[in-house]
Amino acid sequence: MSLENYGILKGKPKDWKKGKGRNAHFQILVDDGKNEHRVAVNVNSRVAPSELLYFVDDNFINPIIENLPQLEMGYRKVARSSRNLRQDYVRGGLFDTSKMVPLECDIPSPSNDLNELIQKYVEKAADMDGGMLYAFGERWGPETFLPDSFFGFRPGSGIHDIHMNQGNSEKWQDDDAPYQDGGLLIHLPEENRWIAIFLAFQSQCFNTDDTTGHCLPDAPVQKVPETSSQTCDVEEPESIEVGSVVIVGALVNPDGVDSGKESVTLFNASPSPVAIDGWSIQDGSGRRSMLRGEIREGAGTRILFSGKGVKLSNSGGTISLFDNQDNLMHEVKYGSREVRAGWTIVF
Known part of the structure; x- marks a missing residue:
């Protein structure tokens, strides 16, 4: 990858x-x-x-x-x-x-x-x-x-x-x-x-495979302490209320080749920023793509899929959003009649 x-x-x-x-x-x-x-x-x-x-x-x-x-x-x-x-x-x-x-x-x-x-x-x-x-x-x-x-x-x-x-x-x-x-x-x-x-990151290693970039088996393992000094106003993680971040759109059938162009748009309806590191989106066949970053309060972001994880079917399907604890946060469904070339489906 x-x-x-x-x-x-x-x-x-x-x-x-x-x-x-x-x-x-x-x-x-x-x-x-x-x-x-x-x-x-x-x-x-x-x-x-x-x-x-x-x-x-x-x-x-x-x-x-x-x-x-x-x-x-x-x-x-x-x-x-x-x-x-x-x-x-x-x-x-x-x-x-x-x-x-x-x-x-x-x-x-x-x-x-x-x-x-x-x-x-x-x-x-x-x-x-x-x-x-x-x-x-x-x-x-x-x-x-x-x-x-x-x-x-x-x-x-x-x-x-x-x-x-x-x-x-x-x-x-x-x-x-x-x-x-x-x-x-x-x-x-x-x-x-x-x-x-x-x-x-301290969790990364510097002895990596020339082809994959993965840590080699003999690479030194970073010893992670149970606690470390906390900066930047870091607080204990809070549970995010279901429905705080929702799926509001999906480009299922982009113009041209679909791979690398399909996308889902997320919106943070909550009054606080939400970090989505470790969150994932899943398609109707169970394929997942991992997410990173943060969505500010009252703002949205578009997630572009590479084609190696989530693939959105033109025949209709389900799109699910999971948090980093694998809790289902939001889910939408669409049918084939809603799919139009180049158009984003709005939920």
Whole structure:
């Protein structure tokens, strides 16, 4: 398996929001000259230990930067064969992974947590003429009928998985593959230098298979403590009320080939943000696709299926939404008469 929409988002940073709470992300608003996008960067993990591993090179020199200034603004999907534009923490010679250290998400004193570290360099790129951000990860959107849940622009569009995407624990193994790691590269032309920010979860391993990206059998196992220091206002998980997040739409029969284009739209009707890490959507045949991210209160998100999990039948069927405890949260049914090419079914 792998990330289906791995690529690079090139844009000028305009605004940002610090990550707080369980599954916190540092949110960056970028502009490509035509459209706006959001870069969602993990700064905290829901899986203990909560602190992410990070490494920053504030004078990054690597062949990968030679090709970046020539890229057009906006998102570019990177072919699997284009390894000169793909990141791999294990094989790519980007940096020494043994130098990665954990850093808390939010510490009361100034300038010493992961939120502030990322903000420092994003601010530099925003303030400098020609300053540019390159985010490596997986794209979502564009969501033509949904505004962005953090910055409000339309159409909703962005990139996430800005971290190592191999050596995952069993729950996330489907995302594993070599040469698809995320990260941030920031160009500061007035200072003639590049900044590189690389991130990984402590639950990941760095001894991975060259073909699958899975942890090798002899890979050291990360010992996860029963408790770890909690930051970013992390609270004990609360049960989410059934019906808080609902399925409001499904694109069952997209124009052209269905695979990789089918989607389901979720809406958070509750008064609070809902983290959907570990949630899943299931089709009528029992195939599932795992979910990640967060849906803000009163906002929605479109889930695009790769074709390797959920497949929506044109003959009609059932679509079910489960939380991370496998509780059924919402379910809808549709018939063949509701299926129209290129149209989204509204529930």
